[in-house]
Amino acid sequence: MSAVTDHTGAGQLTDEAVARARRRTGLPKKQLAPHNLEVTADGIRHFAHGYGDDNPLWCDPGHGPATRWGSTIAPPNFFYTMGENAIEQDAEVKAQLRGDPLAGLGAYQAAMEFEYYRPLRLGDRCTSVRAQVGVQVKESSFGGRAAHVTDGLLFADGDGAVVTVQRGTWIHAERGRSKERSQSRPPVTFPPYSDDELAAIDAAYDSETRRGAEPRYFEDVRIGEEIQPRVKGPLTVTDVVVWHLGWGMQLTPPGAFALARQVRRKAPGLYPRNARNIPDTVQRLHWEPERARELGIPMSYDYGGMRETWLTHALTDWMGDDGWLFRLRCEHRRFNYIGDTTWVHGTVVDKVQAHGRNEVHLELDCRNQRGEVTTPGTAVVLLPTRDAAVQLPQPPADNLLDLLQSEIARFAD
Numbered sequence: 001m002s003a004v005t006d007h008t009g010a011g012q013l014t015d016e017a018v019a020r021a022r023r024r025t026g027l028p029k030k031q032l033a034p035h036n037l038e039v040t041a042d043g044i045r046h047f048a049h050g051y052g053d054d055n056p057l058w059c060d061p062g063h064g065p066a067t068r069w070g071s072t073i074a075p076p077n078f079f080y081t082m083g084e085n086a087i088e089q090d091a092e093v094k095a096q097l098r099g100d101p102l103a104g105l106g107a108y109q110a111a112m113e114f115e116y117y118r119p120l121r122l123g124d125r126c127t128s129v130r131a132q133v134g135v136q137v138k139e140s141s142f143g144g145r146a147a148h149v150t151d152g153l154l155f156a157d158g159d160g161a162v163v164t165v166q167r168g169t170w171i172h173a174e175r176g177r178s179k180e181r182s183q184s185r186p187p188v189t190f191p192p193y194s195d196d197e198l199a200a201i202d203a204a205y206d207s208e209t210r211r212g213a214e215p216r217y218f219e220d221v222r223i224g225e226e227i228q229p230r231v232k233g234p235l236t237v238t239d240v241v242v243w244h245l246g247w248g249m250q251l252t253p254p255g256a257f258a259l260a261r262q263v264r265r266k267a268p269g270l271y272p273r274n275a276r277n278i279p280d281t282v283q284r285l286h287w288e289p290e291r292a293r294e295l296g297i298p299m300s301y302d303y304g305g306m307r308e309t310w311l312t313h314a315l316t317d318w319m320g321d322d323g324w325l326f327r328l329r330c331e332h333r334r335f336n337y338i339g340d341t342t343w344v345h346g347t348v349v350d351k352v353q354a355h356g357r358n359e360v361h362l363e364l365d366c367r368n369q370r371g372e373v374t375t376p377g378t379a380v381v382l383l384p385t386r387d388a389a390v391q392l393p394q395p396p397a398d399n400l401l402d403l404l405q406s407e408i409a410r411f412a413d
Helices: 015-022 041-050 076-081 091-097 175-184 195-206 237-247 258-266 282-286 289-294 304-319 400-412
Strands: 002-006 106-116 126-140 144-157 162-173 230-232 324-331 342-354 357-368 373-382
Touching (some): 076 106, 106 304, 144 400, 230 304
Antiparallel strands (some): 230 342, 342 357, 357 373
16 A cells, blocks of 8 residues: 555544545546656656666657657656646635545555556647546445545646546545554564575566567467566665656655745645654655654555556566557555565466457566565556557547546446
């Protein structure tokens, strides 16, 4: 799991709070200014290098023009860094969204779904809509009674064509019960790595291959086939810093000193004070172990978005330049702590020819050095045949507003 907000104080999940939360369905949220306003070669490279990927399809300006795409394209999750607000909030919507009905609860990223429809190319700008599409109340093994809030994050390119659909579910749990449960669990230990263990990790890095320009044809894939594993780790604070260079800050607006002060005046809760009484970003629990322990978590840990991108890295290396990642779904079930090593695995479980698509279905997971599955997932990859190139899938709507209504209806069903 990956915490994405950090409200202090003991909160309770009341029926009134749930009702208030549900009234927000379909209301567009104001988003922070994106890290990248435009797709650039530098922006792509910084993002890809931030998760350890030097695929020439994104990083070599001479490679992309010779592929079926005709240009450099961005890796699948580069849209994380983009998205200017497609809808301006009016006064009524602002009033309805004022105050968080679930404030005081711990909020943890639980699941993410992605559908990719078009690549982002050099020079593209991106508009986006983010809105809640549903709320469910469930009993959570992590924090007792919890609200599962699903947001739709919808992206279009500068011409208005739908690029990506992202659905994120966050569990808002009563923090006191979360702490009680975490304290009852066996402690997590972080023994030093042996030289042999580090040598095995380095050997895995050194043996990584990439399909690249050689097409992987649908006909040649076999059910039960395993993709080459990818290793990420041992995770260090430096890795988190480098990830931020390409990803941006995301949760608190970018900017230091006077710029951060401007944000603190409007939203002081985003900057809880540290042990020296200095306001600092809520995100610091990802690199400050003391802050993580204050919240009942034994150690600092990664972001869910990092693991999501590690999964796409393994898939894009396997499928090659001519393939297309269509769908990805994953659940973050355990923390991935600083010092942990993640191994990304994938297995082909089905092949389907439907709707003009040649689909390869895979089961995926991220596992740590303790053998625990931290993030299970599934994916659908489209591959060419020897007779035909991949045809990009059609989105469920032609524009972001219609797409939002489609997502609300989908969740209701």
